[in-house]
Amino acid sequence: MNNITVIGGGIAGTETAWQIAQAGIPVDLYEMRPVVKSPAHHSEELAELVCSNSFGADATDRAAGLLHEELRRLNSIIIHTADSHRVPAGGALAVDRGIFSQNLTQTLANHPLITLRREEIKAIPVEGIVVLATGPLTSPPLAQELQNLTGMDYLNFFDAASPIVVGESINKDIAFLASRYDKGEAAYFNCPMNKEQYWHFWQELRQAQQAELKDFERENAKFFEACLPIEELAQRGEETMRYGPLKPIGLFDARLGDFKENKVNGLMV
Ligand SMILES: Cc1cc2nc3c(=O)[nH]c(=O)nc-3n(C[C@H](O)[C@H](O)[C@H](O)COP(=O)(O)OP(=O)(O)OC[C@H]3O[C@@H](n4cnc5c(N)ncnc54)[C@H](O)[C@@H]3O)c2cc1C
Incomplete structure (x- = not known):
């Protein structure tokens, strides 16, 4: 089968690329960082957690916890990596964000069916199957193309980033x-x-x-x-x-x- 293209190596794109590759299909994963920086990311790792290091409540009687459990049963690489690098946070699933992202980057980079390409995609490819996972800070040229394609203004809001205290x-x-x-x-x-x-x-x-x-x-x-x-x-x-x-x-x-x-x-x- 032809390669599937995944654009964006955040948590969504990382999981998508992994699941496709685990199904035996080759993937080209495009991530623009570090060639092009986003206004909120700080590293060049895949699946960087932009704000909080918490995935929310982990108990299965909570909405977030139920999603965590579903992801575990679906062999999600994101949740398994989070479980491996969790830090104490009461009833929440929180992770050491640096190790979490580094570990995911290495796992994907070493996967024989995933080719990681550090490149900004400015227009949606017309050939083959393409998954867009460029997140809330999609780079301006691609965002403009999506705006033209859909005829819609952005659906957006401002979210606070958690401060980090030494x-x-x-x-x-x-x-x-x-x-x-x-x-x-x-x-x-x-x-x-x-x-x-x-x-x-x-x-x-x-x-x-x-x-x-x-x-x-x-x-x-x-x-x-x-x-x-x-x-x-x-x-x-x-x-x-x-x-x-x-x-x-x-x-x-x-x-x-x-x-x-x-x-x-x-x-x-
Ligand atoms: C300031 C801020 C605070 C936030 N706080 C929280 C929070 O506390 N909790 C929460 O759940 N969510 C929070 N969010 C939302 C958070 O971004 C999402 O939950 C999560 O990161 C979404 O994952 P994603 O994979 O869709 O997008 P992202 O993690 O943003 O990943 C998208 C990736 O695509 C890449 N990319 C973008 N455009 C292109 C292109 N044209 N070509 C190639 N690569 C491209 C980016 O570099 C990025 O790595 C916050 C967002 C921001 C901006």
């Missing part, structure tokens, strides 16, 4: 490790704040220097309400953060005694 910079006399909702081992750092500290943090956050927006963020300043940047939450009101990432539920400071009485506002990192 572990050594955390004052462990103040922050404490705990499991969230008492699930799994104590894997999350929590920074307790009393009411005064919370208001101070909120005020400082509103005046703080902010990350410079990238062009695609400026153009598309439509926020995904389920994943807002913390500075945007702060702008929306004094209490807003307490209903989002700082919600005092499922966390307690064991040093304060009875957890039922001493729930804290905690910033999870």
Whole structure:
């Protein structure tokens, strides 16, 4: 059989290429990085996790967990690699993102039926079977072609990327490790704040220097309400953060005694 073309080596394209190759069909997998960079990816690895290192809840009574289990039964390379490189995260399936992507890159590069081509595809190939898996940051020429083909504007939103905090910079006399909702081992750092500290943090956050927006963020300043940047939450009101990432539920400071009485506002990192 002729080669199948997969364009885009993110998590979707990586899984697609692997499944096709495992079925005995040769694949040409095109990934534009590192020749052309995307505004959000940082590495040249396949299946780079752009934001959070979490795949969400892993229990099968949760929607994400059920999908994980279905993927395991379908021999998904993504979920098996995630399972092999998971890091403690309570009830969630979270991974060491660097090793996860490096491992997948090596596995695909070594597959005898997969040819990895580091090249930007600017127009949809007309010959053969083609799978487009170029994700939310499809490169501009190909995105333009898709726009012309469909006659549609983009369907898009702005999503916040999780900040990465250097572990050594955390004052462990103040922050404490705990499991969230008492699930799994104590894997999350929590920074307790009393009411005064919370208001101070909120005020400082509103005046703080902010990350410079990238062009695609400026153009598309439509926020995904389920994943807002913390500075945007702060702008929306004094209490807003307490209903989002700082919600005092499922966390307690064991040093304060009875957890039922001493729930804290905690910033999870
Ligand atoms: C800032 C940001 C934060 C996000 N946060 C989350 C989150 O927390 N949780 C979540 O589930 N999702 C999040 N997402 C969405 C996330 O991108 C997707 O969940 C996931 O990466 C989609 O996988 P994908 O394989 O479809 O796309 P991607 O992972 O983006 O992979 C697409 C690949 O195609 C390549 N490519 C693009 N155009 C071309 C071309 N013309 N030729 C060749 N290669 C090309 C890219 O370099 C990339 O490697 C976020 C996205 C962004 C931009």
